[in-house]
Amino acid sequence: MLLECSNLSKSYGDVQALKGVTFSLSRGLSLILGPNGSGKTTLIKILAGITKPDGGTLKLLGKNYFEVPRSDIGFAFEKTILPPNVRVEGYLRAVAELRGEDNVDDIIEIFGLGKHRTKRFRELSQGYKRRFIAAMAFAGGPKVVFLDEPFSNVDIIAKIELVEAFFELRKKIDIVIVSHVLAGLKDVDSLVLLHGGQVIMNVFGNEAKTLGGFRAVFPDEVVENDINRLVELIRSGKEPMRIEPVFPEEFIQRKLLGGWNIRQR
Numbered sequence: 198m199l200l201e202c203s204n205l206s207k208s209y210g211d212v213q214a215l216k217g218v219t220f221s222l223s224r225g226l227s228l229i230l231g232p233n234g235s236g237k238t239t240l241i242k243i244l245a246g247i248t249k250p251d252g253g254t255l256k257l258l259g260k261n262y263f264e265v266p267r268s269d270i271g272f273a274f275e276k277t278i279l280p281p282n283v284r285v286e287g288y289l290r291a292v293a294e295l296r297g298e299d300n301v302d303d304i305i306e307i308f309g310l311g312k313h314r315t316k317r318f319r320e321l322s323q324g325y326k327r328r329f330i331a332a333m334a335f336a337g338g339p340k341v342v343f344l345d346e347p348f349s350n351v352d353i354i355a356k357i358e359l360v361e362a363f364f365e366l367r368k369k370i371d372i373v374i375v376s377h378v379l380a381g382l383k384d385v386d387s388l389v390l391l392h393g394g395q396v397i398m399n400v401f402g403n404e405a406k407t408l409g410g411f412r413a414v415f416p417d418e419v420v421e422n423d424i425n426r427l428v429e430l431i432r433s434g435k436e437p438m439r440i441e442p443v444f445p446e447e448f449i450q451r452k453l454l455g456g457w458n459i460r461q462r
């Protein structure tokens with residue numbers, strides 16, 4: 198197992214943000230999902246060492262999480278803002294040097310940052326800022342990377358390219374995405390769904406792989422959870438009327454209603 202979280206709790210005064218949460222995530226690419234207020238931010242703050250839990254244990258690859266060297270763990274937060282004048286390649290090289298492995302050329306290629314190597318943070322579009330922030334978390338070859346809402350404010354093409362980058366990177370570096378949307382990630386290795394500070398679902402392997410995260414509505418077809426079909430239709434010149442994320446609320450509702458199979462329309 199990559200991450201084992203056992204009976205983790207955290208309260209803010211009377212508010213129990215995490216109510217003795219127990220789940221595991223496997224190696225590869227995993228998701229921590231939950232709607233607003235479910236406890237995701239509290240969990241990622243604990244993982245980042247910003248907040249201390251009231252109780253419970255966390256293990257990374259079998260070891261006490263809090264004793265793992267910080268350089269083994271990369272983070273990219275939704276609200277990360279870099280100094281406006283830092284340049285893409287220079288900054289990634291500085292981070293990689295601190296962590297000790299020079300994987301910068303690979304990372305630049307995987308995130309499609311080649312043409313932007315010498316650009317400053319402020320000169321990048323929103324989509325490329327996101328790629329740069331995500332790339333930073335992988336620079337220097339950490340063992341695991343936690344990404345907080347990596348798809349916020351990016352268009353569908355940037356989203357697809359980020360997903361492709363994560364699929365490529367998970368071969369070497371374990372990745373955990375924390376999000377309130379599934380955002381087109383179909384083929385994940387494990388998933389935990391939080392709701393009201395509790396785990397309502399924790400799935401692995403094939404069960405996790407069949408869950409999807411978006412629905413694209415074309416005039417004559419609805420594509421749910423199938424990124425390949427979506428790309429095929431867009432490339433064949435069809436224009437989706439809308440692409441909407443499938444929110445965890447919908448999963449929670451489906452689970453509470455008893456039906457768990459995702460409808461393929």
Ligand SMILES: Nc1ncnc2c1ncn2[C@@H]1O[C@H](COP(=O)(O)OP(=O)(O)OP(=O)(O)O)[C@@H](O)[C@H]1O
Nearest residue numbers: 209212213214231232233234235236237238239240
């Ligand atoms: N510093 C704090 N003081 C008091 N209550 C807090 C604090 N931080 C979070 N909470 C409460 O803890 C609960 C879980 O919040 P948390 O931010 O972890 O959830 P979340 O899933 O990240 O939600 P969001 O997506 O809205 O950020 C919520 O009820 C929230 O109001």
